[in-house]
Amino acid sequence: MRKIIYVLFLFISAAIISSCKTRANLNDTSSLTVNSKASEAKPYLILVSLDGFRWDYVERFKPPHLTSFIKNGVKAESLIPSFPSKTFPNHYTIATGMYPEHHGILGNSFYSYEKNVIYKIGNRDMVEDGSFYGGTPIWVQADKADMVTASYFFVGSEADVQGIRPTYYKRYDGSVKNEVRVAQALQWLKLPAKERPHLITLYFSDMDDIGHRFSPNNNEKIKKALFDLDETLGNLFKGVKETGLPVNIIIVSDHGMTAIPVKNYIPIESIKNDDLFLTISNGAIVNIYPKDKTKIDSIYNYLKKKETNFKVYKTENTPGFEYVPKNKNWGAIQVLPDLGYYFTKQTSIETMNSKNPNAVFGVHGYDTSFKDMHGIFYANGPAFKNGYVMPSVKNIHIYPLMCDILGLPIPGDIDGKLIEMQGVLKSKE
Incomplete structure (x- = not known):
């Protein structure tokens, strides 16, 4: 009887492990992309995202590896x-070279009229559903050119965009240690030439996590997180150098961070009216979706009368956009908190107040003319100049730069322009 139970235990354990492995990597290994001869001759590129890494952190704290x-x-x-x-x-946007207006991922949450659902980043089925994602992510563009790609996390990399995922990829799990991510990237670079990825994406959330929790003004906490992350990146740089491969590394962040005291949070309930409209809050922008399109003007006037530390706009007149927004999934009306204020749930405000009414947290999402929202662009490798500094640049232009480095055609429908980034590259002989 004990033997039967033991055998059953082994069988169930094996099934669970197999299931976990399948969920951790959804690729069909029998049909993985392999490098063409032309791709084998191309350079390598690692795209590193440091979520929430504000533009001034390196200058403020001078972490040694990033500084070098x-x-x-x-x-x-x-x-x-x-x-x-x-x-x-x-x-x-970094992955596609398109504004959110055109690639369709308008916020961490938004309503999709086409699907009649609310997209939420916490919903795994939606995150992995390629039909939400427009454009041609850089890993898809590479795959179309018979180039092997890999991703240890990046927005969109888990979804079957145009039916394609990176050759090797991981489902997002924030508990995975940074050193594990780096070790895997270096292992990928040790694969045989035919299987070796020429594009690798990596993602680290450390600076976003610490910035939200303690604000970007907490020098002690920010510096500690930054130096720990810098050590991780130093190991990546060292490991890449030891491969002897022509690897270029681009380091970016998605946004910056600004400080908000608890007293400046606005309860989202103060503007909600479920009878008249659907309200979706991304904190620094609230999308309003009227349930009756003939009542847009009356809803607008209703919300205008409530303005207190926030402003109400019809979507086409909303400040902050680099274009006139026409994607219907924005909703017909936008509510923007004044700079220094932020929308959240009443229960969250009560919790924050109960713990420390004088606390200061970090947030983002505002108009990008506010420099606290700016992130970073750093790059190093055989394709790049040494000691070159360029003016502030929009993140839409990174995609065509990556295409150029990897020798991929640049899609004609993107918003980014290679000419905006060409100054960082060495002259091609």
């Missing part, structure tokens, strides 16, 4: 995110 990386490479004064300056829209 920049000194011997290139940097922009800052990286200008797309509005709204939130995580999902901007990561996917």
Whole structure:
């Protein structure tokens, strides 16, 4: 009887492990992309995202590995995110070279008229549903050219965009240690040439996590997180150098961070009216979706009368956008808190007040003319100049730069322009 139970235990354990492995990597290994001969001859590129890394952190704290990386490479004064300056829209803008208006990921949450659902970043089925994601992410563009790609996390990399995912990829799990992510990237670079990824994406949330929790003004906490992350990046730089491969590294962030005291949070319930409209809050921008399109004007006037530390706009007149927004999934009306204020749930405000009414937290999402929202662009490798500094640049322009480095055609429908970034590259002989 004990033997039967033991055998059953082994069988069930094996099934569970198999299931976990399948969920951790959804690729069909029998049909993985392999490098063409032309792709094998191309350079390598690692795209590193440091979520929430504000433009001034390196100058303020001087972490040694990043400081050296920049000194011997290139940097922009800052990286200008797309509005709204939130995580999902901007990561996917970096990946596609398109404004959120065009690639369709308008916020961390938004309503989709086409699907009649609310997209939420916490919903795994939606995050992995490629039909939400427009454009051609850089890993999809590479795959179309028979180039192997890999991703240890990046927005969109888990979704079957145009039916394609990176050759090797991981489902997002924030508990995975940074050193594990770096070790895997280096292992990928040790694969045989035919299987070795020429594009790798990596994602680290450390600075966003600490910035939200303690605000970007907490020098002690920010510096500690930054130096820990810098050590991780130093190991990546060292490991890449030891491969002897022509690897270029681009380091970006999706947005910056600004400080908000508890007293400046606005309860989202103060503007909600479920009978008249659907309200979706991304904190620094609230999308309003009228239930009756003939009542847009009356809803607008209703909300205008409530203005207190926030402003109400019809979507086409909303400040912050680099274009006139026409994507219907924005909703017909936008509510923007004044700079220094932020929408959240009443229960969250009560919790914060109960713990420390004088606390200060970090937030983002505002108009990108506010420099606290700016992120970083650093790069180093054989394709890049040494010691070159360029003015602040929009994140839409990173995609065509990556295409150029990897020798990929640049899609004609993107918003980014290669000419905006060409100054960082060495002259091609």
